[in-house]
Amino acid sequence: MISILKALWTVFMHLFRRKVTVLYPEERPHIPPRWRGRIILSRDPDGGERCVACYLCAAACPVDCISLQAAEDEYGRRYPEFFRINFSRCIFCGYCEEACPTYAIQLTTDFEMSEYNRQNLVYEKEDLLISGTGKCPGYNFYKVAGLSIKGKRKGEGENELPPVDVKGLMP
Amino acid sequence: MDKLEGKTVTVYIEGKPCQVKAEQNMLEACLSLGMDLPYFCWHPAMHSVGACRQCAVKQFKDENDKKGKIVMSCMTQAAEGMRISIKDPEAVKFRAGVIEWLMLNHPHDCPVCDEGGECHLQDMTVMTGHTYRRTRFKKRTHKNQYLGPFINHEMNRCIQCYRCVRFYNHYAGGRDFGVFGAHDNVYFGRHEDGVLESEFSGNLVEVCPTGVFTDRVFKKCYTRKWDLQTAPSICVHCSMGCNIIPGERYGNLRRIRNRYNGEVNGYFICDRGRYGFEFANSPGRIREPYLASGDVSSLAVEGPDGKNKKILAEGEVLPYLKTVIGGAKGIIGIGSPRASLEANYLLRKLAGPGNFCSGFSEAESGLMREMISILSGGPVRTPSLREAAMSDAVLVLGQDVPNTAPMLGLALRQAVRQKPMDRVLRELKIPHWNDYAVRDAMQEERGPLFMASVTGGRLDDIAAGVFHAAPDDIARIGFRVAQALSPNAPRAEGPFSAEALSFADRVAKGLKEAKRPLVVSGTGMGSLALLQAAANIAWALWEGNRNAALSLVAQECNSVGLALLGGTGINDAVRAVEEKRADTVIILENDVFDRLDLPGAEALLRARQVIVLDFLPTHTVNGLPKNHMVSVAGAAVVLPSAPFAEGSGTLVSSEGRAQRFYKVFSAGRAEESWRWLRDLMVDLGMPGSEALFSPDEVLSAMEREFPAMRGIVEAAPASDFRIDGMKVPRQPKRYSGRTAIRAAMDVHEPKPAEDADSPLSFSMEGYDGQPPSPLISRFWAPGWNSVQSVNKFQSEVGGPLRGGDPGRRLIEPSKVKQASYFTDIPGPFAPRGNEFFVVPLYHVFGSEKLSALSPGIGERVPSPYIALNTEDAKSKALSQGEEVRIDFGVVSFRLPVELDPLMPRGAAGFPFGLPGLHGVVLPAWGRISVPGAGAGGQAVE
Amino acid sequence: MNQTLKHLLIVFGVLGVMMSIAAGLIWVERRLLGFWQDRYGPNRVGPMGVLQPLADVIKILAKEDWVPPFADKPVFILAPAIIVITVLLSFAVVPFTPGIAIANLNIGVLYFLAMSSLGVYSVALAGWSSGNKYSLIGALRASAQMISYEVFMGLSLMGVVMLAGSFNLHEIVEAQRGLWFIVPQFLGFVVFLIAGVAETHRLPFDLPEAESELVAGFHSEYSGMKFGLFFVGEYLGITLISALITTFFFGGWLGPLLPPVVWFFIKTFLFVGFFILLRAALPRPRYDQLIRIGWKLMLPLALLNIVVTGGIILAAR
Structure with a gap:
């Protein structure tokens, strides 16, 4: 009984406390760098698209709002022919970023994406691709994966020996 | 040891008693029981070689044995009272170690690897728990090869399981692929860049446990397995009825995968079935009325x-x-x-x-009617592909099996192994699953496969006897074989060459000695006599051996169904x-x-x-x-x-x-x-x-x-x-x-x-x-x-799918006591001098219309030609590649000459169904002439 | 004629004021809850957010008015109206000032009790006609809860009636000229307050709704203005109970200096605020606890109150 009255009194006294609400549009909140906001596609340090169209982000997406199609340039480098995120479905869970093996897909601190027309929330690759590396500035997937692309032949990766001469007779 | 067939024994896995088949090895037994045991080199169709050491388990002497020893389950025959453990910590550690070695040089490029998401290596790595590459050293790399329009090569991913060579060379009889190098530089590929010749090369995609061989057609529009909308389907590119799984994404057909059907195609399909689907995406498709x-x-x-x-x-x-x-x-x-x-x-x-x-041609209509009446009116059963592969003696009568029914050809390649495998099991007690031991014991020994055909073919290399003649002469040989097998069969009169007679005798002997003989023919040559001869042989065999089987190859995917409709x-x-x-x-x-x-x-x-x-x-x-x-x-x-x-x-x-x-x-x-x-x-x-x-x-x-x-x-x-x-x-x-x-x-x-x-x-x-x-x-x-x-x-590894393999057989033999033999034996083939008997020659890539429209298959379609016997050509002063005019009366073509020493004299071979070659129903007589200046002949297209 | 006009004026005046209060309470409650939770509450629509109810009404009217295909349609539509009607009818006997009251009934107390009993139908029928298991459970809970609490709600008022010697609400207020009944009838007040909370199924006694377990209970399937009616009914209910507490125990319009109507509304709004504070501060009891408190604590207390009050009155005579 006393505890109920105490509870009532305590809650009543909150009337005179400082409010914790940040009055957002007038007052800008602090956004931590690991905020999960608008999704972007980043580029390699050398400017190539980081996305290799492996489909893992699409598979990880719990609301299935990512779709893409893999394509390959003449040297064997994979890239997405199209890459579409339907932000009207996106729940900003960040699973795509977690799933991405090349740090291509990243969530940013931008959250002000409201639109009057839902159709405008469908972002294509042109809308997603940025010109920098975003997080993980030094990483280049093809330097560590054993696939040859333009400017990196077999055996020229960071962790690779030159290709074996199969017809060699040395033991 | 052959007494083991069908027997079950009790083995103890983790101390629990389990009933397994006695002829199985322990890997098969464990997998059949639904347990998870990692493996690489073992394949249910190609069996064990014990090379990868991935399926190690602990075997114990008896229930008091706590120490045990590590054995390879794929090389251990199930035996009564055997005790093994999969979960034994030492065995688990051993398997994790093996994976770690295999992954030393693996390029870790799963995101850009087409196998990713359906990769056996990924699965096994996860299953064994290996997560981190500890070695400090650099990775060995290899150069890739161009292997043709179907297969993409990425050799760095190889884990040296040898499955590719075992499939391509040993199972499918390929000759242009192999393993090169030594120690840790082992390389799988061709001796130089070039197109893989075998019509089964596409299976490397599914056989390879990782992404060394991937689907080159699929690569152009790559989609992960989990993104494909799929449904069970049936291949439409020949009459074998192989089960397939087509996959769709974004409204396009993306790829075909094999759908296991124990009775029909098993684990493999041919490249025509795998890559022929692209016609469905062709820009010329009719999409609106x-x-x-x-x-x-x-x-x-x-x-x-x-x-x-x-x-x-x-x-x-x-x-x-x-x-x-x-x-x-x-x-x-x-x-x-x-x-x-x-x-x-x-x-x-x-x-x-x-x-x-x-909708058949007039001739085919009659052939199909006859085929149905032979199969459902006669006493001999038509075998499934699995049964065909189990035959221990085969006669192919006039049908170009590898080109018209590739999967039957593959089955016949397995059939020639049956007889020597039986001997190895009987004499040396080596079970059939012990693949390398069986092959070593067999060496070059093969069971009887006899090929009677118009010209050379891709099964000739494993045939015990080959005979080339015009269709009528082949039919006559057939009647002669039937005559040798049964006194009730009609007598084939008239002149036979000594070569023909000795071939017929050898065939008759081979078939008679066999436990499960098979006669193969079909409608491919357009010859009714061939069908009847094949039926006579099968029925003659049946009199002495109820296991005899008769396989008749129809031309198209629903020829038999259509024939049943009349x-x-x-x-x-x-x-x-x-x-x-x-x-x-x-x-x-x-x-x-x-x-x-x-x-x-x-x-x-x-x-x-x-x-x-x-x-x-x-x-x-x-x-x-x-x-x-x-x-x-x-x-x-x-x-x-x-x-x-x-x-x-x-x-x-x-x-x-x-x-x-x-x-x-x-x-x-x-x-x-x-x-x-x-x-x-x-x-x-x-x-x-x-x-x-x-x-x-x-x-x-x-x-x-x-x-x-x-x-x-x-x-x-x-x-x-x-x-x-x-x-x-x-x-x-x-x-x-x-x-x-x-x-x-x-x-x-x-x-x-x-x-x-x-x-x-x-x-x-x-x-x-x-x-x-x-x-x-x-x-x-x-x-x-x-x-x-x-x-x-599967209800057991390599066996039927749970609940039985799909499909329902509509044609069963009739229960007659005595077959009523065909007596209409044709006379010997008589060349007509200036006119040639033009027979269709089949090409696995090209003779089937739909698949030939697929760009990938299109690259493999030969250019049109007319095949002539070398002597015939010499007598007409024609040389290889020279353009001639062939006139069928109703239509004529200009084609280069292809010299073929095996072609019978007086006959010519005309590639069937190639683009542009239409307007004539084969076989037909045609006049061959050298087009002079101003001659009015016109090639169709 | 003049008399009729005056009556009509009072009737429509009371109706208008009550409806405005109910709407205004939406904003008041949300602001107060906000403050008590260290937030601001709705402060964007109009000055201080006072136009929030207007925005809410526009929103709620623009929503799809969905009747589920599995619902019993006529009952489903009728149910929300019942609660608003019964509560509004109860206001007929509330004496705002000596002059402003719609009806001066001799049996005002009984009339109020009767009306509040009819309110149960709204909830019960809404839950039943929704054709939804959660709604039905909500409705069953509501029926049990309201019937139980009605018993001693009536009993708790008997002390007041005995002291005033009348069922007429005017006379009850008049009887408090010397001393508000809160003093002699403190026990009655406590019981009535608790019963009032339960009767309006407000937190902490909102078990019929219990969004965390019954997904809003009896009004799960309601949307649009039908849902809005439940809302309005609830706020009217709060106002009614507060007004009656004022009337029965706090001397109604009585007070110095200020005009009677102001006093009435000051007192009433204090209790409205208290209701909101209850919601902000107290957790919901379990259902069995609720029923046990009702029958094993409240009922004996109410009876004790009657016996003691009666005894004292007899002795005083």
């Missing part, structure tokens, strides 16, 4: 070929057809051996039984049009230029109204352009029908097995032919047409009407079949992008398509366990993402 000519005042839209077309809108098609057909004086329906049974049946219903023409010959159809008994022709997925001589086709298409249902612009649809000898107008009305992946239906294979294929996806306005015909029948108010609403109703109506079709409804579950009230999903559980695929067009998502015709749904919702075998849309099991998960779907 249109009028090409007729009484339309304005044919406004100009087609890509410059012809005027009028696209018919949604509501216009049926009313227009109703007026056309309502005003017709008589209808002729021309069926097709590449259309489903349902479509042919409804066409027969629409046109009336008397006006339904089967129908008049195509010449009758032409006559009906010429005599004005009918003025409207409905052609179902057929190109009459393949079935008729040029004048016949021309006469048929001159009917007042030609309505064609097809998905590709054939000559029947478009007519022949002006620069041909004759100019023929094509169809007046064209309706877009659905190719195999966009429709459902039933096909009957050469074995007589009725199998259902299911719609993988719907695209545009293309509809299954049977649905067009049904809608038309309903519109015309034909009695009974309302009762043909679903495929189930069509099939049961067919079953009631044709006794030969009894049981066809059991080929697959009915459309109202549900598991726990749920449909079977076409999309995998992890299907991605549902809310984004169509978002660019409209952010509001439509309701998923519904399928009233089948127990399958067009979504990922539904029953997620294992469906009945005819409804298996994909092979996947928890922890087994690769195709190896098929182990989990």
Whole structure:
């Protein structure tokens, strides 16, 4: 009984406390760098698209709002022919970023994406691709994966020996 | 040891007693019991070599043995009271160690690897728990090779399991592939860059446990396994009825994978089946109903070929057809051996039984009728492909098996191993699964396979005897063999060469000694005598050996089904049009230029109204352009029908097995032919047409009407079949992008398509366990993402799928006491000097029309030629590559000469079905001449 | 004529004021809850957010007015109206000032009790007609709860009636000129307050709704203005109970200096605030606890109150 009255009194006294609400549009909140906001596609340090169209982000997406199609340039480098995120479905869970093996897909601190027309929330690759590396500035997937692309032949990766001469007779 | 067959023993796994088959090894036993045990080099079709050391388990002496020893389960025969442990910590550590070694040089490029997501190496790595590469050293790398249009090579990913060589060389008989190098530099590839010759090279994609060999066609439009919408389907590129899984994404057919059917194709399919699907994506596809000519005042839209077309809108098609057909004086329906049974049946219903023409060529029509009567009227059974592979003596009579029925060819390659394998088991006690030991013990020994054919073929290298002659002479040899086998068989009189006689004797001896002899022939040579000779041999064998089998190869995917429906010959159809008994022709997925001589086709298409249902612009649809000898107008009305992946239906294979294929996806306005015909029948108010609403109703109506079709409804579950009230999903559980695929067009998502015709749904919702075998849309099991998960779907490893393999055999032998032999023995082949007997020569890539339109297969299609015996050519002073004119009377061609020493004298070989070579029905007599200046001959196209 | 006009004026005046109060309470409650939770509450629509109810009404009217296909349609539509009607009818006997009251009934107390009993129908029928298991459970809970608490709600007022010697609310207020009944009838006040909270199924006694377990209970299936009516009914209920507490125990319009109507509304709004404070501060009891408190604690207390009050009155005579 006393505890109920105490509870009532305590809650009543909150009337005179400082409010914790940040009055957002007038007052800008602090956004931590690991905020999960608008999704972007980043580029390699050398400017190539980081996305290799492996489909893992699409598979990880719990609301299935990512779709893409893999394509390959003449040297064997994979890239997405199209890459579409339907932000009207996106729940900003960040699973795509977690799933991405090349740090291509990243969530940013931008959250002000409201639109009057839902159709405008469908972002294509042109809308997603940025010109920098975003997080993980030094990483280049093809330097560590054993696939040859333009400017990196077999055996020229960071962790690779030159290709074996199969017809060699040395033991 | 052969006494072990069928016996079960009790083994103790983790101390628990389990019943396993005595002839199995412990890996097979564990997998059959549903346990997870990692492996690489073992393959259920190619068995054990004990090379990868991945399937190590602990074996204990007895229950008191706590120490045990590590053994390779794939090399350990199951024995009564054997005790093993999979979970033993030492064995677990051992297996994790093995994976770690295998991964030392693996490039870790899964994101850009096409195997990713269905990779056995990924699965096994996860299963053993290896997560981190500890070594400090650099990775060994290899250069890749160009291996042709089908296979992509990425050698860095190799883990040296040797499965590729074992499949390509040992199992499929390839000769241009091998293993090179030594120690840790082992390299799998060709001696130099170049196209892989074998027609089974595509199976390397599924055999390779990782991404060394990946699908080059699929790579162009790559999609992960989990994103493909799939449904069970049947290959339409030959009559074997191999089970396949086509996969679709974004409205395009993306790839074909093998669908295990223990009785039919097992673990493999040929490259024609795997890569032939691209015709369904071709830009020339007919996707809308249109009028090409007729009484339309304005044919406004100009087609890509410059012809005027009028696209018919949604509501216009049926009313227009109703007026056309309502005003017709008589209808002729021309069926097709590449259309489903349902479509042919409804066409027969629409046109009336008397006006339904089967759509075979006149000769093939007779051949198919004979084939059905031999198989269902005679006492000998037609074997499934699995049974064919178990035969221990084979005679191939006149049929070019590797080119017309590649999977039967592969089965025959296994059949030659049966006899020596039996000997090895009997004498050396080496079980069949111990693959390298068996091969070492066998060396070059092979069972009897006899090839009697017009010219050399790809099975000749493993044949015990080869005989090349004209079709009639081959048939005569056949009758001679039958005569040697049974006194009841008719006597083949007349002159035989000494070579022929000795061949016949050897064949007769080989077949007679065998436990499971098999005779193979077919309609490929267009010779009735060949079919009858093959039947006589089989029946003669049957008198002494009830296990004898007879396999007859039909030409197309539904030839046998169509033959069961009957129908008049195509010449009758032409006559009906010429005599004005009918003025409207409905052609179902057929190109009459393949079935008729040029004048016949021309006469048929001159009917007042030609309505064609097809998905590709054939000559029947478009007519022949002006620069041909004759100019023929094509169809007046064209309706877009659905190719195999966009429709459902039933096909009957050469074995007589009725199998259902299911719609993988719907695209545009293309509809299954049977649905067009049904809608038309309903519109015309034909009695009974309302009762043909679903495929189930069509099939049961067919079953009631044709006794030969009894049981066809059991080929697959009915459309109202549900598991726990749920449909079977076409999309995998992890299907991605549902809310984004169509978002660019409209952010509001439509309701998923519904399928009233089948127990399958067009979504990922539904029953997620294992469906009945005819409804298996994909092979996947928890922890087994690769195709190896098929182990989990089988009642035992390598055995039938759970609940029985899909399909229902419609043709069984009759229970006669005495076969009634054919007595119509042809006389010896007599060359005619200036005229040549032109026989069709088949090419696995090219002779089948649909697959030849696929760009990948197209690269492998040979250029047209005319094959002549070297001596014949010499006598006419023709040299290799010289252009000659071959005149069939109705049509003539200019083709380069191909010298072939094995070709019989007086006969010429004409590549069957290559693009441009149509307008003549083979075999036929043709006059060969050297085109002089100004000679009027004209090559068709 | 003049008399009729005056009556009509009072009737429509009371109706208008009550409806405005109910709407205004939406904003008041949300602001107060906000403050008590260290937030601001709605402060964007109009000055201080006072136009929030207007925005809410626009929103709620623009929503799809959905009747589920499995619902019993006529009952489903009728149910929300019942609660608003019964509560509004109860206001007929509330004496705002000596002059402003719609009806001066001799049996005002009984009339109020009767009306509040009828209110149960709204909830019960809404839950039943929704054709939804959660709604039905909500409705059953509501029926049990309201019937139980009605018993001693009536009993708790008997002390007041005995002291005033009348069922007429005017006379009850007049009887408090010397001493508000809160002093002699403190026990009655406590019981009536608790019963009032339960009767309006407000937190902490909102078990019929209990969004965390019954997904809003009896009004799960309601949307649009039908849902809005439940809302309005609830706020009217709060106002009614507060007004009656004022009337029965706090001397109604009585007070110095200020005009009677102001006093009435000051007192009433204090209790409205208290209701909101209850919601902000107290957790919901379990259902069995609720019923046990009702029958095993409240009922004996109410009876004790009657016996003691009666005894004292008899003794005083």
